[in-house]
């Protein structure tokens with residue numbers, strides 16, 4: 144039998160949420176391994192905004208600093224992909240796991256944090272993927288300020304309807320909503336669009352016009368072109384939850400589809416397994432993901448502490464102090 148490395152906690156995913164959990168755990172003197180495939184969601188964006196004291200920092204530099212901080216407390220951060228998390232058959236203890244990496248290595252973990260993020264499934268229109276995070280945007284809180292007062296377009300989405308266009312109208316008075324495949328809007332949305340001064344274009348969008356590496360317009364399927372310098376679109380937000388579903392974790396329905404069911408600390412329905420950040424919620428921005436990681440890290444430290452104390456408490460002490 145080969146000896147398996149053992150950690151108190153393995154964190155799957157080294158984005159903001161996972162590194163934040165690892166930082167708290169390392170500072171609580173827990174042994175932590177972070178396995179990270181290195182594809183954070185905001186990688187296509189050159190700058191990250193709305194993060195107090197780090198506003199405008201490149202996302203890659205932010206995570207590099209996070210890895211440095213985790214390592215300073217003894218945490219290990221490795222590049223790789225976790226392919227499976229299974230209950231550890233050898234120890235047989237509830238909440239203990241065998242974690243398999245894509246290099247074939249397996250490690251033992253007492254607790255698991257799944258911080259794998261989500262996948263943005265973009266509208267399959269020409270140009271959207273290439274411009275994603277640059278001048279095709281999804282979140283006005285992240286990048287609205289940078290395109291304020293510009294000629295903005297919004298692609299209506301079957302789930303969000305006109306909501307995004309109404310939000311974006313806070314950042315510019317020149318907003319056009321492209322209905323694309325959305326055929327109907329509620330009367331209230333039409334009234335709000337009129338009140339916000341949002342223009343509405345019916346008909347399907349065919350793609351984007353890009354000149355000198357800059358978005359200049361939206362081309363309709365019928366050939367019409369509307370000059371626009373930035374476009375907002377709502378991707379389908381799909382959690383990377385295959386490790387959780389394989390463990391039998393329950394999901395809950397959200398307006399954006401099923402997400403892992405978690406308690407306020409991120410604990411899933413599987414004892415010993417936490418899910419944080421975008422893996423557990425589609426609306427988590429960087430600071431929220433960091434906060435979720437922190438909460439999970441603190442909860443795991445407490446849970447390990449008390450479960451170990453309860454296991455090792457001498458019989459017959461009946462809650463009284465054993466020394467003194």
Ligand SMILES: Cc1cc2nc3c(=O)[nH]c(=O)nc-3n(C[C@H](O)[C@H](O)[C@H](O)COP(=O)(O)OP(=O)(O)OC[C@H]3O[C@@H](n4cnc5c(N)ncnc54)[C@H](O)[C@@H]3O)c2cc1C
Pocket residue numbers: 155156157158159160161178179180181182183184185186187188190191192193194223224225226258259260261263275276285286383419420421422427428429430432
């Ligand atoms: C284009 C764009 C721009 C954005 N800009 C901003 C902004 O300006 N401000 C802001 O607050 N938010 C922004 N966001 C949102 C931000 O990206 C998320 O809030 C944040 O990334 C969530 O952190 P996370 O740790 O949950 O997930 P992620 O950052 O996505 O990290 C998850 C990590 O887990 C890894 N992983 C996945 N599966 C595995 C596996 N099986 N094994 C090992 N590793 C795995 C991934 O490779 C990735 O590195 C933006 C999002 C997008 C799409």
